[in-house]
Amino acid sequence: MKSRILSFLSAALLIIVLVSCGSSATKVESFDTWDIHTELQASYLADDNYENIKAYANGRVELSRPVSPTFSWKANKDFKDPDASISLLFWENPEAVTVYPIPAGESSFTIADGGMNLKVNTTYHWQLTAQKPDGTEVETEVYTFKTDDGIRNICIDGVTNFRDLGGKTTMDGSTVKQGLLYRSGRFNEKFSKDLIITAQGLEQIEALGIVTDIDLRGDIDKKTGNYANGYPSDGSEIMVSPLGENIKYVLIPRVWNNLLMTGEEGASMIREIFDVLCDESSYPIVFHCSIGTDRTGVAAYLIGCALGLSDEVLLRDYLFSNFGNIGGDRLLDEFDLGITGIRACKGGTYQEKGLNYLYSIGITEDQIEKLKSILLVN
Structure with a gap:
């Protein structure tokens, strides 16, 4: 835990670097590492006792968002020129550079609420440029x-409660690819087509390149006869994802209770999910229920079992949902109740029981190997 906290603090340590660009110079505050997690999130991830989530979050307050870095510099005359066009260039891949316009005279830039949505364990690059009125360009070095x-x-x-299943390391040392499979809370008001995701949120979804929306909500309003997605449950309307008509919408409607995973309703839900996951054309995928914790949590757990994640990684990811505003805490006792049928399977660990459950409901070795070929990298 000590090393984790030191790493978190070192991300905030700024080293002043003098950069010469032609006849001008700009002082840029550079940093070598960045932790996308808030102090509370980082402390939980560093806690050896992953069950100790109540010390950090209770599921009643929105604490699930990451933290974006602040880029700072001491502007010289070129970057103070009111007629100059100032930009911050940012990239992971040099073929996909994001350009952030900066008002002349500004000396820092960040995106609130972690909106840069950085990957973990990933190297990024950035640079400042100033396009002057005479057409010349001044730039800093690349950081x-x-x-x-x-x-x-x-x-x-x-x-x-939106997060990537990628970035985790399996027990055999493989890494789950980032940017392919996401889990989330709902995007629309329950039983209504009215959106809770904002216009900015839709832009962020577009930036992730989401192709498929798997909706696990089967809850029905008895007064209106509407599913939780706002569409009539009688099939009288063609359903469209709240994320847009261009998104492939897969409704696998199930009502959550602690008995769901003991019978065929839960088993068929998992089989249908795996059918989508084994289709490479479906990616990137987001799957969700209402709060992204129960139906979504069980699905994420079983996907992790198929990929070979350890018990600690599986359960810490489940408990991380408590950083979201999910209406109350979800502790390990609740999870155990929700997977009673899975825990009855053979195995000495959560991962082994989950894997044997998958086999017992008809998920094949070929499907699991296909899933690994899509989502894992050595």
């Missing part, structure tokens, strides 16, 4: 930093 590891939580405006 580099690397993000720390851990759970990749993501900011989608209006939505809680």
